[in-house]
Amino acid sequence: xxxxxxxxxxxxxxxxxxxxxxxxxxxxxxxxxxxxxxxxxxxxxxxxxxxxxxxxxxxxxxxxxxxxxxxxxxxxxxxxxxxxxxxxxxxxxxxxxxxxxxxxxxxxxxxxxxxxxxxxxxxxxxxxxxxxxxxxxxxxxxxxxxxxxxxxxxxxxxxxxxxxxxxxxxxxxxxxxxxxxxxxxxxxxxxxxxxxxxxxxxxxxxxxxxxxxxxxxxxxxxxxxxxxxxxxxxxxxxxxxxxxxxxxxxxxxx
Amino acid sequence: xxxxxxxxxxxxxxxxxxxxxxxxxxxxxxxxxxxxxxxxxxxxxxxxxxxxxxxxxxxxxxxxxxxxxxxxxxxxxxxxxxxxxxxxxxxxxxxxxxxxxxxxxxxxxxxxxxxxxxxxxxxxxxxxxxxxxxxxxxxxxxxxxxxxxxxxxxxxxxxxxxxxxxxxxxxxxxxxxxxxxxxxxxxxxxxxxxxxxxxxxxxxxxxxxxxxxxxxxxxxxxxxxxxxxxxxxxxxxxxxxxxxx
Numbered sequence: 175x176x177x178x179x180x181x182x183x184x185x186x187x188x189x190x191x192x193x194x195x196x197x198x199x200x201x202x203x204x205x206x207x208x209x210x211x212x213x214x215x216x217x218x219x220x221x222x223x224x225x226x227x228x229x230x231x232x233x234x235x236x237x238x239x240x241x242x243x244x245x246x247x248x249x250x251x252x253x254x255x256x257x258x259x260x261x262x263x264x265x266x267x268x269x270x271x272x273x274x275x276x277x278x279x280x281x282x283x284x285x286x287x288x289x290x291x292x293x294x295x296x297x298x299x300x301x302x303x304x305x306x307x308x309x310x311x312x313x314x315x316x317x318x319x320x321x322x323x324x325x326x327x328x329x330x331x332x333x334x335x336x337x338x339x340x341x342x343x344x345x346x347x348x349x350x351x352x353x354x355x356x357x358x359x360x361x362x363x364x365x366x367x368x369x370x371x372x373x374x375x376x377x378x379x380x381x382x383x384x385x386x387x388x389x390x391x392x393x394x395x396x397x398x399x400x401x402x403x404x405x406x407x408x409x410x411x412x413x414x415x416x417x418x419x420x421x422x423x424x425x426x427x428x
Numbered sequence: 429x430x431x432x433x434x435x436x437x438x439x440x441x442x443x444x445x446x447x448x449x450x451x452x453x454x455x456x457x458x459x460x461x462x463x464x465x466x467x468x469x470x471x472x473x474x475x476x477x478x479x480x481x482x483x484x485x486x487x488x489x490x491x492x493x494x495x496x497x498x499x500x501x502x503x504x505x506x507x508x509x510x511x512x513x514x515x516x517x518x519x520x521x522x523x524x525x526x527x528x529x530x531x532x533x534x535x536x537x538x539x540x541x542x543x544x545x546x547x548x549x550x551x552x553x554x555x556x557x558x559x560x561x562x563x564x565x566x567x568x569x570x571x572x573x574x575x576x577x578x579x580x581x582x583x584x585x586x587x588x589x590x591x592x593x594x595x596x597x598x599x600x601x602x603x604x605x606x607x608x609x610x611x612x613x614x615x616x617x618x619x620x621x622x623x624x625x626x627x628x629x630x631x632x633x634x635x636x637x638x639x640x641x642x643x644x645x646x647x648x649x650x651x652x653x654x655x656x657x658x659x660x661x662x663x664x665x666x667x668x669x670x671x672x673x
Contacts, residue, residue, distance in 0.1 A: 177474070187530075192625055194524040199497065202517050207504040213496065220493015227485025228624060230478045238475020239450060242467075246457055255462075273461055280457075284449035288479075290486050291627035293446070295654075297487075298495070298631050302646045337612055338603045345596045352589045358647050361588045364655030369627050371619040374450075376531055400538075400612035403619040407658060 184236075185229040192225060228373075231290065235374065243281065244381040250274050251385040268332045275325045278382060282324035282406065285374040286317035292369045299362055307362070312414065316366045319413030320406045324379060327405035331386045331393060337401045344408040351415040359418035366414045367407040379406060436484070443483040447476065490628055498632025506640040511583065518579040521633075522657065523572035525626040532567055535620050536560040539613045546609050548672065563617075563668060570664035571621050574656035575630065581652070582637045585644055588652045595659040602666045610669030617665045618658040630654060 203211055211217055249255055250273055286292060296309035330340055352360060371379075379402050387398040458466055466472065505514040526532060540549070540556040540563070549555045581591060603611060622630075630653045638650035 191528060191530060191623070194528050195521070195625060195629065198517075198520045198524045199501070202513075202520070203501065203504075206513050206517070207501065207508065209504060211497065212500050217493045217497050220489045220491070220496070222493075223485045223489025224493055224625065225489075227482045227487070227489055229482070231482030231486060234475045234478030234480075234482055236475075237478065238472040239454070239479070242454055242458070242472065246454070246462065249462055250457070277453075277457060277461075280453040281450075284453045287449050288446045288483070290483060291622065291624045293483075293487060294490055294494075294628035295631055295651075297490075298628075298635060299647075299651070302635055302650060337615065338600075341615060342600050342603070345600065348596070349593055352593065361648060361650075361652035361655065364588065364592050365631075365651050365653070368619065368622045368654040368658035372531070372622065372627070373624050376620065398612075400542075400616050402616075404612075404615035407619040 181229060181233055184233045185225065188225055188229045188232065196221075228290075232373065235377075239374075240377055243378040246277065247378070247382040247385045250277050251382070251389045253389055268329065271328070271332050274328055274332070274382075274386065278328040279321040279325040281378055281382070282375070283317045283321040285378055286320040286370050286410075287313060289370060289372060289374050291372050292316060292366070295362075295365060295369050303358070307359075311417065312362075312366070315413050315417035316370055316410040319366075319410030320370050320375065322413070323405035323407075323409030324382070324402055326409070327402040328382065328386060330401070330405075331383060331398050332390060334390075334393060334398070337404065341404060341408060344412065348408075348411050348415070351412065351419070355415045355419045356422055359415060363411050363414035363418070367411045370410050371403050371406050375406060376403060379403060436488070439484045439488060440480065443480045443487070446483060447480055451476065486624075494625070494628045495632045498629045499636035502633045502636025503640045506637060514579060514583075515576050518575040518633075519572040521572075521626075521630070522575035523568045525623065525629075526571040526621050527564060527568035529621060529623050529626075531620045531623070532564060532617070533560075535613070535616060536563040536567075539563055542609060542613070548607075548609060559672075563613075563665065566664050566668045567617050567621060567661045570660040571657045574660040575653060577660075578634070578653040578656040579637065581656075582634060582644060582649050583641060585649060588648075588655070592652075592655055592659060595656075595663065599659070599662050599666070602663060602670075605670060606666040607669050607673045610666055614662050614665035614669065617661040621661055622654055622657055627654060630657070 203209070255273075292313055293309075296312045299307045299312055300309040326340065330337065355363075380399070383402040384399045387393040455466075458464055501517075505517065508514075537556075537560050540560040543549045543559055544551040544556050549559050577591070580586075581588065606614065631651070634653040635646045635650035638644040638646040638648075644650070
């Protein structure tokens with residue numbers, strides 16, 4: 175019963191979030207296009223399924239994954255776990271955080287695989303490319319990108335380097351790859367940076383960043399806690415282009 | 429009916445597979461690394477069940493509702509031939525979906541706390557709200573503009589790399605001049621703007637446009653709208669920081 179009430183509350187807030195999009199679509203459809211929506215019944219049910227699906231999805235995440243994932247991020251970054259010998263004089267250096275990097279990469283990879291908006295773009299890409307791009311390969315490439323990005327981003331918080339050096343180096347890599355990789359993949363690769371970071375990834379990654387920044391001396395959670403999402407949006411671009419380049423090289427050598 | 433059930437069951441199985449990596453990662457870290465028992469096993473089980481069901485429904489509805497409406501609107505606009513209406517729609521879609529985006533609201537609020545603690549703005553409720561709202565509208569405007577530029581690119585067939593790489597160059601140049609407290613927030617704001625419902629809709633719009641305009645390739649010209657939507661907020665948020673200081 176309680177679960178049902180929670181579900182309807184989540185559903186209500188999902189509907190409120192979708193209301194602006196829905197009203198824009200309706201206004202333009204009715205006043206500008208002035209044609210009935212084709213297959214209106216099917217589209218209506220589709221929207222309903224999307225809303226119900228998203229509400230269930232969010233509720234499930236809140237119930238199961240977020241509390242556990244956030245707690246893990248806290249425990250893994252806690253000084254008691256990082257340096258159990260607890261000698262205050264012994265400075266903690268970046269190698270003590272190995273499990274944090276592994277966790278960052280693993281959670282980045284696995285949440286990206288479950289990210290609904292990435293699934294949407296991957297399905298569309300497979301359809302448009304006529305099967306030339308496989309939805310699952312694309313998702314795995316993006317997930318590897320996010321994994322590397324978040325692990326590197328955590329390392330940056332630990333050592334305290336300024337963020338823009340990393341981001342600018344990443345951009346330079348993107349520029350170089352753009353000139354050498356197949357033209358077909360470029361727009362999709364650029365898009366994949368933006369789709370990785372939404373429902374599932376952001377809350378867990380934010381918890382990790384916050385946990386790291388608040389336990390490492392000299393880091394401010396408010397300033398250094400930001401920035402992980404930027405890493406998670408940049409590295410998938412590199413990974414997807416690399417995936418296309420590797421496929422190209424493979425077909426050439428065969 | 430039976431057929432429907434089989435399709436649904438297959439989709440359900442697919443969602444289970446999508447979720448499996450998270451379950452493995454969480455279980456591994458809980459049992460092997462942190463060496464702790466799993467708390468509230470019942471709650472977690474119900475939660476996972478809801479997530480799997482939700483993902484299945486979402487993907488089902490995606491193919492039934494979101495993709496078709498995005499494509500049918502793109503085709504209708506292309507048939508109508510009015511670029512100004514199409515661009516107005518593009519702006520409204522970008523602005524409207526971003527301004528109410530919960531993750532953006534959360535980031536804007538956090539950013540206001542940073543600014544207040546850094547002494548950039550007064551540490552009062554009013555000043556922080558004003559700052560957070562300013563940031564929110566800046567990002568929403570940036571996304572609206574991004575979709576307009578992206579749609580214009582599809583119509584004209586401009587190659588995407590020059591626009592995006594030019595944008596990156598601008599980001600790099602602005603980083604040198606923008607106040608340091610805004611940089612992390614600016615970089616992050618690119619990632620938080622694109623929500624789960626906006627992405628499929630905008631993707632379908634782009635692909636639909638590219639496939640109904642002669643001479644455009646849906647693969648090369650249809651994708652890329654989201655890339656613009658993640659780039660322009662960085663530029664505009666840094667500009668916002670520069671204006672404030």
